[in-house]
Amino acid sequence: MHIPDGFLSANTWVSTWIISIGGIGYCIKKLSKILREKMIPLMGVMSAFIFAVQMLNFPIAAGTSGHLLGGVLAAVLLGPYGGAVVLAVVLSIQCLVFQDGGLTALGANMFNMSFIGSMGGYVIYNSIRRIIGNNKGVLIGTAVASWLSVVLASVFCAVELAISGTSPLQVVLPAMALVHILIGIGEAIISVLVVSFILKIRPDLIYNSKGE
Amino acid sequence: MQHLYIDRYAGLDSFIHKIDPRIKVITFFIFILYIVLTNPFSYLSFLLYGLVILFLIAISRIPFPFIFKKTLAVIPFVVLIAVFVPFIKRGEVLASYTLGSLRIEFTREGIVLFWAIVIKSYLSILCMILLTSSIKFTSLLKSLEKLKIPKLFIMIASFMYRYSFLIIDEAQRMQRAKKSRAFKNKKGLSAVKMLSNIAGVLFVRSYERAERVYLAMCARGFQGEIKTLDTFSIVPRDIMFLVSIFATLLLIQFV
Known part of the structure; x- marks a missing residue:
């Protein structure tokens, strides 16, 4: 889902950049109030964690392999603001060092993956968790939010490509959505297994673990 | 601090490596902007951009195979999205084939758009690779900080x-x-x-x-701020580099 340079029209990438800069500024401000000086080391090490997790490959059918995107996982563990900031840092490093996604498209990639994917995912997770409650709510919330956030992020990606005139919506939307409906299933399974493991050994590390 | 993969060729000693990191970051970001904003029909501009980048890669002494291997990162997205473009963009029909009940049409507009997307993303990725392979990661971060990130x-x-x-x-x-x-x-x-x-x-x-x-x-006395020793300095050579690249880009616009 990392859009390279040249796929988006100027007004699309400029406006998504502006939204993303504003959004990240807001998240960092919120976080520095909650975590204070602890924010820098915690967010830094957690970004390294998400980065490392994305390197763990697991086999899927027919010789292909996939990896975790980690948007909802980061938000479940670190909260909506922490999740968005961690994903934004990881995306920036991937753009600069590994050329995953272009420079002009970085704003759009941040919008899709850290705001829709991680923060939006948290909203879905949190509302399900509130309705069901307990650990069961956490796990079901994680599953639904992981799947839905991956699909939603791909839908936004498709819409941005369509607005840019790269590809008409009726072609790019089903293509992106279908691929990510499948990817989302893997994402949901792994996120749930990771969260259930953490619930067993350190339940206090889940964000807002008392459910207030 | 140096890493075998990330900073593999950052320690070379070429003209490109010696440029002040801030100037290098600005120059390549401007370059990418120029590439992305170029009119899809100006084929010659893209060719000239490519030649300039190849020249810069050559004087940076970073091995070409290393760079071309890294450019493969762009392929999955091009394959997933861009291949459809020639068929679905409406316009002047160049060729059409009938496969059973399916009618496939290539349009001139579609092919131009496809070419523009592929070449723009490829040239931009070359710029980014050259920038980040000729700079230590720590210097890259420091220069971004100096540029008010x-x-x-x-x-x-x-x-x-x-x-x-x-x-x-x-x-x-x-x-x-x-x-x-x-x-x-x-x-x-x-x-x-x-x-x-x-x-x-x-x-x-x-x-x-x-x-x-x-x-x-x-x-160790951390209070929410990190202080670093600043060793960057801009010399005339850096300004010359920025100005000559910028002038070349402007010239290419008028070709």
Whole structure:
């Protein structure tokens, strides 16, 4: 889902950049109030964690392999603001060092993956968790939010490509959505297994673990 | 600090490597902007951009195979999205084929758009690779900070860079430990479950590490700000580089 340079029209990438800069500024401000000086080391090490997790490959059918995107996982563990900031840092490093996604498209990639994917995912997770409650709510919330956030992020990606005139919506939307409906299933399974493991050994590390 | 993969060719001693990091970042960002904003029909401009980039790669002495291998990162997206473009863009029909009940049409507009997308993304990725391969990662972050990217964001990124080596090492150690205890590489859900447990342990260990790092920083007088020694200096050569690239880009516009 990392859009390279040249796929988006100027007004699309400029406006998504502006939204993303504003959004990240807001998240960092919120976080520095909650975590204070602890924010820098915690967010830094957690970004390294998400980065490392994305390197763990697991086999899927027919010789292909996939990896975790980690948007909802980061938000479940670190909260909506922490999740968005961690994903934004990881995306920036991937753009600069590994050329995953272009420079002009970085704003759009941040919008899709850290705001829709991680923060939006948290909203879905949190509302399900509130309705069901307990650990069961956490796990079901994680599953639904992981799947839905991956699909939603791909839908936004498709819409941005369509607005840019790269590809008409009726072609790019089903293509992106279908691929990510499948990817989302893997994402949901792994996120749930990771969260259930953490619930067993350190339940206090889940964000807002008392459910207030 | 240098890493074998990330900073593989950052230690070379060429003209490109010697340019002040701030000037280099600005120059290549402008270059990418020019590429992205170029009219799709100006074929000659793209050719000239490509020649300029190839020339810069040649004088940077970074091996071409290394750079071209890295450009492969752009392919999946091009294959997934751009291949449809020639068929679906409406316009003057160049050729049409009938496959059963399906009618496939190539349009002139579609092909131009396809070419523009592919060449723009490829040239931009070449620029980014040349920039980040000729600069140490720590200098890149420092120059971004000098260019007014928020300091908090840069500090988080520099922590991420430092700890990613440790955490990736830790993940590899855990996988080695799993193998050495004769876990067969099972397929399906049990393999996924094993991997998830590794990720879970990795998270707990990373979190605890972050707490220890924070306490160690507090013990050394950390109050929410990191002070670094600044050693960047802009010399006439840097200005010359910026001006000559910018002039070339302007000239290419008028060709």
